[in-house]
Amino acid sequence: MAMQRRDNLAWLFVAPALAAIVLFLFVPVFASLLLSFTDFDIYAVADLRRLRFVGITNYQTLLTEPLFWQALRNTLYYVAVGGPLSVAASLAAALLVNARLARLRPLFRTALFLPVVTTLVAIAVVWRYLYHPRIGLFNHVLAGFGVAPIDWLGDPAWAMPSIIIMSIWKNFGFNMVIFVAGLQAIPERLYEASSLDGAGPWRQFRYVTLPMLAPTALFVAVMTMIGGFQLFAEPYVMTQGGPSNRTLSVVLLMFQEGFRFWNMGYAAAIAFVLFAILLAGTVLQWKLRPLDGGSS
Amino acid sequence: MLAVACAPRDDGATVQFWALGHEGEAVARLVPAFERSHPGVTVRVQQIPWSAAHEKLLTAFVGDSMPDLFQLGTTWIPEFAMLGALEPLDAYVAGSQTVAPDAYFAGVWDANEIDGTLVALPWYVDTRLLFYRSDLLARAGVATPPRTWAEWSAAMERLKQSMGADHHAIFVPLSEWEVPVVLALSQRAELLRDGDRYGNFESDAFRTAFAFYLDLFERGFAARAGAGATASVYRDFAEGWFCFYLSGPWNLGEFATRLPPALTDAWATAPLPGPDAQRPGVSLAGGASLAIAKDSPRKQAAWQLVEWLADPARQVEFYRISGDLPPRRSAWQHPLLAGDARAQAFRTQLESVRAVPKVPEWERIAAKISRSTESVVRGEQTPDAALAALDADVDAILAKRRSLLPDAKPAAE
Amino acid sequence: MRLLRSLLLHTALVAATVLTLLPLAWMVAASFVPEGGSSDLLANLRAGSLTLAHYEALFTRLDLARTLANSAGLAATVTVISVLVNALAGYAFAKLRFAGRDRLFRILVATLVIPGQLGMLPLFLLLKQLGLVNTYAGVVIPGIASVFGIFLVRQYALSIPQSLLDAARIDGAGELRIFVSIVLPLLRPILVTLGIFTFLGTWNDFLWPLVVLTDDRLYTLPVALANLLGEHVQDVELMMAGAVLTIAPVVVLFAALQRYYMQGIVTSGLRG
Numbered sequence: 004m005a006m007q008r009r010d011n012l013a014w015l016f017v018a019p020a021l022a023a024i025v026l027f028l029f030v031p032v033f034a035s036l037l038l039s040f041t042d043f044d045i046y047a048v049a050d051l052r053r054l055r056f057v058g059i060t061n062y063q064t065l066l067t068e069p070l071f072w073q074a075l076r077n078t079l080y081y082v083a084v085g086g087p088l089s090v091a092a093s094l095a096a097a098l099l100v101n102a103r104l105a106r107l108r109p110l111f112r113t114a115l116f117l118p119v120v121t122t123l124v125a126i127a128v129v130w131r132y133l134y135h136p137r138i139g140l141f142n143h144v145l146a147g148f149g150v151a152p153i154d155w156l157g158d159p160a161w162a163m164p165s166i167i168i169m170s171i172w173k174n175f176g177f178n179m180v181i182f183v184a185g186l187q188a189i190p191e192r193l194y195e196a197s198s199l200d201g202a203g204p205w206r207q208f209r210y211v212t213l214p215m216l217a218p219t220a221l222f223v224a225v226m227t228m229i230g231g232f233q234l235f236a237e238p239y240v241m242t243q244g245g246p247s248n249r250t251l252s253v254v255l256l257m258f259q260e261g262f263r264f265w266n267m268g269y270a271a272a273i274a275f276v277l278f279a280i281l282l283a284g285t286v287l288q289w290k291l292r293p294l295d296g297g298s299s
Numbered sequence: 300m301l302a303v304a305c306a307p308r309d310d311g312a313t314v315q316f317w318a319l320g321h322e323g324e325a326v327a328r329l330v331p332a333f334e335r336s337h338p339g340v341t342v343r344v345q346q347i348p349w350s351a352a353h354e355k356l357l358t359a360f361v362g363d364s365m366p367d368l369f370q371l372g373t374t375w376i377p378e379f380a381m382l383g384a385l386e387p388l389d390a391y392v393a394g395s396q397t398v399a400p401d402a403y404f405a406g407v408w409d410a411n412e413i414d415g416t417l418v419a420l421p422w423y424v425d426t427r428l429l430f431y432r433s434d435l436l437a438r439a440g441v442a443t444p445p446r447t448w449a450e451w452s453a454a455m456e457r458l459k460q461s462m463g464a465d466h467h468a469i470f471v472p473l474s475e476w477e478v479p480v481v482l483a484l485s486q487r488a489e490l491l492r493d494g495d496r497y498g499n500f501e502s503d504a505f506r507t508a509f510a511f512y513l514d515l516f517e518r519g520f521a522a523r524a525g526a527g528a529t530a531s532v533y534r535d536f537a538e539g540w541f542c543f544y545l546s547g548p549w550n551l552g553e554f555a556t557r558l559p560p561a562l563t564d565a566w567a568t569a570p571l572p573g574p575d576a577q578r579p580g581v582s583l584a585g586g587a588s589l590a591i592a593k594d595s596p597r598k599q600a601a602w603q604l605v606e607w608l609a610d611p612a613r614q615v616e617f618y619r620i621s622g623d624l625p626p627r628r629s630a631w632q633h634p635l636l637a638g639d640a641r642a643q644a645f646r647t648q649l650e651s652v653r654a655v656p657k658v659p660e661w662e663r664i665a666a667k668i669s670r671s672t673e674s675v676v677r678g679e680q681t682p683d684a685a686l687a688a689l690d691a692d693v694d695a696i697l698a699k700r701r702s703l704l705p706d707a708k709p710a711a712e
Numbered sequence: 713m714r715l716l717r718s719l720l721l722h723t724a725l726v727a728a729t730v731l732t733l734l735p736l737a738w739m740v741a742a743s744f745v746p747e748g749g750s751s752d753l754l755a756n757l758r759a760g761s762l763t764l765a766h767y768e769a770l771f772t773r774l775d776l777a778r779t780l781a782n783s784a785g786l787a788a789t790v791t792v793i794s795v796l797v798n799a800l801a802g803y804a805f806a807k808l809r810f811a812g813r814d815r816l817f818r819i820l821v822a823t824l825v826i827p828g829q830l831g832m833l834p835l836f837l838l839l840k841q842l843g844l845v846n847t848y849a850g851v852v853i854p855g856i857a858s859v860f861g862i863f864l865v866r867q868y869a870l871s872i873p874q875s876l877l878d879a880a881r882i883d884g885a886g887e888l889r890i891f892v893s894i895v896l897p898l899l900r901p902i903l904v905t906l907g908i909f910t911f912l913g914t915w916n917d918f919l920w921p922l923v924v925l926t927d928d929r930l931y932t933l934p935v936a937l938a939n940l941l942g943e944h945v946q947d948v949e950l951m952m953a954g955a956v957l958t959i960a961p962v963v964v965l966f967a968a969l970q971r972y973y974m975q976g977i978v979t980s981g982l983r984g
Contacts, residue, residue, distance in 0.1 A: 012887040013808035020801035023857035028823065031831025031838065038834060045659060046699055048361055049382040053703075099725050104718045113970060114729045117736065120966040122916045124934040125955035128941055129739045132948050138751035140738055157524050159677065172732065180974050233827050236918050240938060245474060246525050247677055248670065254829050262923060263354050264663055265361070267833050274830045285825055315927075320943070345928050348942025359926045362836065362845030531946035534748070 039271035048265055061272035071273065073248050074256040075280075077163060081252065082231035082284075085167040090223055092175040094216075097182030112183070116176035123173065127240035130169045131156065134241075156242055159249040166237050166250055174230075178223045185219030186212070225288050232281050253277045313341045314600050315366035317356070320349045321549060322370060322423075322587065325621035326608075333607050340600045353662060360384050367595040368604060373410050373585050376419055378659035385418040386591040391602050392417060398609050406584050407626045410654045419588035420605055423614075423623035425547045426582040427481050427571070428648045430554070434565040435462065435542045444569035448511060451572045455520040458542050468520040469543035470532070473676060476669040477583065478545050482508040484581040484653050486574055490664075491656045491693070496701045498664075498693030500671075500686045507574075509672070509682060516676045523676055533557040536566070545571075547585070548645055552622025568644040570651070584652035586626065618642075624649075660696050667692045736959075743767070743952040750948045766953035776936065776957060783932040784961070787914040790852050794910045795903055797857050802865025803895055807872060808887070817866070820859045829919070836923060850924045851932075855914060861906050868902035869895070904972045908965070915962050933958040 039061055041047075047054040065071045099105065100112050118126070133140045134155035142152040155165040193211045202210065234252040238244055244251035244259070253273060261270030318326045323346030330342045345366065347355055353375065359365045360382060371379060379385050392398050400408055403421055411419045429444060436444070436454065439461035445451035455468035462468065471478050483490065488504030491497060499505065515521040535541065537558050544550075554566060571580025589608065591601045607613060614625035615633045624645055625631060636642050655661055671689040674680045680688070742750040746763050749756040756762075770776040804810070805817050835854060836845070844850035872895065880890045896903070918934040925931055931939065937954050944950055966973060 013804050013810035013813075016800045016804035016808060016887075016891075017810075019797045020857035020862060023797065023853070024820070024823075024859065027835060027854045027856075028826070028831060031833075031835040032826060034834035034838075035831050042699070044699065045357075045378065045382070046703065048357075096728060099721065099728065102721050104714070104721050105725065106722070111725050111729055112974075113967070115732050116970075116974075117963065117966075118732060120912055120962050121736070121959045122918075122934050122937075122955075122962065124916075124918050124937050125958040126735075128937060128951050128955050129735055132742075132750070132951070133735060133738065138948075140734075140753075154524070172735070176732075229825065229827075233829065235829070240941070243474075247673060247679065254827070257829060258919075261833050262358060265357060271833060274827070274833075278825075278827060278830055281827060282825055346943070347928075348939060350942045351939065355926060358836075358923060359846075362840045362924075362926070363843070364846040364926045533946065 035271045035274060038268055039275055041268045043266075043268040043271075045265040047267075057268070061269050062276070064269065065272055065276065070248065070251070070256065071253075071276075074251045074253045077249060077251055078232060078234060078253045080163055081167060081170075081234050082228055084164075085170055086224070086227050086231050088167065089171045089175055089227055090178060090220070092171050093178030093223065094182050094220075096175060096179040097186060100179065101183050101186045112180070115179060118173045119176040121173070123236045124240055126169070126173055127237050131241050134165055157246055159247045162242055162246055162250045166234075166241065169241075170234075170237060174227075178227065181219060181223055182216070185216050189215045221288065225285055228284055228288065229281060232277060232284070312339055312597065312600055313343055314368055314597050314604060316342050316344050316601075316604065317347055317352075317366045317369040318344055319347050319352045319370045319372075319587070321553070322621055322623060323347065325552075325617065325623070328620055329608070329613070329617065333604060337603055337607070340603060342604060363594075365592040365594065367597045368589060368591055368601040370422065370587050371419055371590045372587055373407075373421075373425075374655055374661050374665075376411060376588065376590075377413060377657040377661070379590065380413040380418045381659045384590075384593055386593045386595070386598055388417045388420060388591070388602075391606075392420075395606055397606050402627050402629060404626055404628065404649060406652055406654065407586065410584055410657075411588050413657070419590040420609060421626035422587050422589045422608065423548070423617070423621075424584075424626045424649060425549075425586035425624070426584065426645065426648050426652050427477055427545050427547055428580075428582060428644060429569045429571060430536075430544045430546050430550060431567060431569065432536070432539060432542045432565055433567045435539055439542075444567070445572045447572050447576055448574050452514070452518075455515075455543070456518070459519060462539070462542070466539065467522050467541045469515060469545075470535070470541040471515060471521040471545070472525055473523065473673040474525040474669055476665040476672075479509065479512045479668060479672045480655065480665070481545065481571065481580075481582050482512055484583070485571060485578070487578070487581070491658070491697075494704065495656045495658050496697055496704065498690040498697070500668075500689045500693070506682075506686065509675075509686065512672060513675060513682060525673075537562055548622050548624045548642075550622065551641055552620070555622070568641045570644055570648045579651050580648075582648050582652050584654040586624075658697070658700060660700065663696050664693050667696070739952050739955055739959075742949055743956045745949060747947065747949055750952070766950045767957075769950060770953055770957060774936075774940065776933075776954065778929065779931050779933055779936040780957065780961075782930060783915055786848055786851065786932060787911045789848075790855050790914045791907050791910045793852070794856055794858065794861060795907050798861035798906060799865050799896070799899060799903060800891070801857070802862045803869045803891060803899070805862065805866045806869035807874070807877060807895075821863060824859055824863075832920070832923070839924065845924060846926045846930065847924075848930065851917075851921050854920060855910075855917075858910075861910065864906055864909075865899065865902055869899060872898055901972065901975065904969070905975060908969050908973050911965065912962055 040056060040058055042055050042057045042060070096115055100108060100115065105111070132138075136142060136152050136154045136157060139155070141155065145152060153161055155161050189212065193215070194207055197207050197211050233254055235254040235258065238250040238252055238255050239258070242250045244255050254277070257270045257273045257277070260266045260273065316326075316330075323344060327344040327346070330344055334341055349372075352372075356365075356369065356371075356375075356379070360379075365384065371385075376385075392400070398420065400417075404424065407421045407424050408417075411417055411421055431444065435458065439454070439457040441454045441457055445454045458468035480490070483505050486504040486508040488502055488508060489499050490505070492499040516523055532544070533553065536544065536554070551568075558566070571582050573580040589605045591598050591605070595601060608617070609627075611625070611627055611630045611633075614627055614630040615635055617623060618625055618630070619635060624642065625636070630636065631646060636646075655665075658664070667689060671680075671685045671692075675682050675685045738753070741753055741757060743766055744762045744764070745753065745756040746761060746765070749761070805813060839845050839850045839853070844853070876894060877890060880894055885893075915932075916934060917932070918938070921932050921935050922938065925935060928936070928939065937951075937958055940954055941951060
């Protein structure tokens with residue numbers, strides 16, 4: 004009897020959250036799938052009767068559309084180059100902040116973390132001016148070293164690297180904190196044992212720190228990758244996908260097709276392809292994890 | 300806190316008016332006078348930047364949150380008419396004392412009619428022509444602004460010699476479609492063919508225009524940069540980083556306010572050079588109109604504002620504040636405009652303007668054009684490949700249109 | 713040698729800190745110099761020619777005070793509702809028994825992989841049917857329940873001693889009563905963390921409010937800032953003042969509550 008009552012009330016507890024998630028996540032995602040099999044566009048917005056079911060045409064179109072591949076290339080570049088750099092930066096910062104000899108730790112940790120809490124749009128605006136070829140701070144500094152000015156956001160070769168740099172700056176603090184927690188969880192005796200065996204700091208890092216940090220690193224890598232694939236606000240505010248579509252990300256393309264041109268069927272197909280890639284990437288990383296120390 | 304959760308409630312007679320770009324600021328200054336002469340009607344002006352306007356209007360339409368009255372770029376009229384978002388205005392015009400069709404420039408009125416129905420009222424006209432630093436031009440040894448493309452190239456060559464490194468004869472942002480299109484129009488090119496159902500970018504006329512455009516970059520007259528490369532066009536113009544700039548009437552007002560006093564007489568306007576002496580330059584028949592939302596509960600009030608703004612005296616005043624040019628002929632006779640040499644260049648140009656193809660897909664096609672031209676300028680494609688690809692892209696964009704308008708003509712070119 | 717190591721370490725730390733704070737410092741400095749002064753920032757600063765004109769412009773001409781209030785009100789509302797909803801669910805997943813509980817939880821966690829933008833378009837159309845476009849309800853609704861929040865609370869709630877709950881039940885207390893008087897106080901640290909996360913997330917949210925809100929009186933700071941950029945891209949100093957205004961409140965909030973915030977990240981990371 005008592006068990007019965009607990010069950011009913013339990014559903015009451017989860018009901019609001021579940022209702023919201025089902026109604027505002029599952030249903031729209033499923034609807035998106037359906038939408039991707041139609042040719043919903045501006046004509047359909049005018050008159051719903053003009054909507055046609057087109058099967059996998061949208062998917063076929065996007066697989067042959069150079070713009071989609073460009074966006075995918077750009078996004079993969081961002082994930083494959085920016086991701087590891089970001090993780091490395093976070094790890095380096097964590098090692099610095101966590102070092103035994105470090106003083107004023109909370110101060111440094113807070114300062115290095117600060118960019119994480121800032122509003123991305125505001126930061127993108129600031130960096131847009133920092134990157135300005137003539138009046139921007141960065142070229143000012145470069146000029147001081149006698150280096151020719153770089154057209155950070157206007158040169159197709161430099162545009163995505165510029166966004167990567169800004170992105171690393173903005174996000175490295177988050178993973179730094181996770182790494183610090185991971186570092187602190189490594190038992191001290193492992194280091195003592197290895198130094199008794201004559202291992203210097205580099206060997207300790209390679210044979211104690213890195214292996215013990217592996218599960219944390221995997222978590223960080225996966226989360227960074229997922230976030231990376233969703234690149235949108237930076238190119239939206241800073242470059243609008245240019246120059247020469249070199250900073251066009253998949254989500255930005257989806258946004259443009261969906262909310263600017265109202266090709267919603269096509270945009271939904273783009274979104275699902277992205278999701279499929281993301282899923283594949285996550286599963287891949289999961290499969291490649293070190294065999295010991297896998298978590299939940 | 301609860302109030303925050305709901306949308307703001309308006310009293311029945313507040314007209315929501317979306318004005319774009321700097322027209323928003325300008326018209327906001329006129330509105331108090333309207334409210335004084337029309338007690339019982341209040342207007343709330345919301346300013347939307349041009350860069351987001353198209354998106355926001357469409358999103359508002361789909362989301363059922365359109366304003367009562369909104370400014371609409373001329374090239375968007377076909378699209379919004381197709382959507383059924385615009386209230387037909389023929390009845391309102393018929394009953395009006397101030398508004399009559401023949402008071403307006405013919406081409407402009409025509410751009411506001413879709414299938415014989417007037418769906419928006421022209422508010423101001425816009426076209427592109429040459430703005431230039433007359434002092435820099437004089438210094439380069441060019442006495443009068445160029446009238447033909449040959450003269451233009453020669454002038455830019457002189458400027459290049461006289462202005463020095465890092466400076467450019469002309470500022471052409473790569474991300475804008477207006478410049479290549481205007482050159483194409485001057486070559487009398489038809490951008491689309493077969494009832495506007497196919498791209499026509501491989502035509503001789505377009506190729507010629509395109510070649511001239513590319514030449515600007517090849518010969519170093521223009522920098523290979525997008526619009527973002529300059530933090531401020533006004534600062535750069537004032538500091539003499541470039542001489543020529545293809546722009547529109549809004550900059551008559553902006554230049555007047557933003558340029559330092561020392562440069563008050565150092566700049567001028569001139570009609571677009573034509574390909575040769577027999578053919579004057581053709582520019583865009585653009586501008587903006589005022590449209591009333593089909594589902595607005597305040598159409599009468601909105602029309603009152605439209606009518607009030609359409610009065611010739613008010614058009615002149617609007618010109619005074621914003622630099623935007625009146626679409627009514629009588630307004631041009633006002634001394635303010637008749638005596639303004641820079642505005643008169645526009646008057647001349649307005650006799651030689653053409654509309655872009657009236658298809659709902661124009662925005663997408665324009666984006667493709669600018670992308671295509673940019674790719675050639677940056678050396679990513681050859682001109683021939685780019686134009687062929689552009690035709691293919693535009694054909695794909697227009698596929699739906701062809702299926703809805705099956706005037707079956709073969710696709711042979 | 714230890715001294716040398718310490719010196720190197722601290723030099724590296726200071727350098728990293730300076731590099732990290734430099735853009736923010738530039739932003740703040742540029743917001744106080746007169747128009748056009750940011751291209752020659754150091755000279756202007758040294759000359760002491762500072763001005764509050766841009767902030768004045770934001771508050772008077774551009775009505776950013778209202779936008780600030782919008783962001784604050786919206787973030788606070790979402791935080792309160794969201795924390796409550798997620799706390800209820802998280803506790804239930806941890807401590808209450810019901811059919812399919814663990815499987816359901818695993819499915820929910822799996823959904824973390826779904827990019828937020830996937831359902832955006834139909835969600836917009838759904839809101840339009842409900843008449844919620846251009847309302848705060850429309851902005852708030854997608855954020856009410858978050859799998860991440862439920863996950864966070866659940867992990868933490870697992871540590872509540874079962875005996876405590878059983879004892880209360882034996883005493884005849886109802887589930888709701890147990891939740892309010894026993895569980896919530898115990899969950900306080902994670903709820904504070906979740907609250908901070910949610911507040912920050914809502915404050916900084918950009919894409920969804922951008923799409924949903926058309927009336928500029930309803931704009932939140934990020935949307936207003938992007939809108940401002942559209943018209944005033946040439947006014948560097950004004951934009952910097954806007955950026956400062958957008959960032960400052962959350963930085964202050966963070967500085968005051970950073971201990972909880974960091975703890976929250978750690979909790980989610982280690983169990984991840």
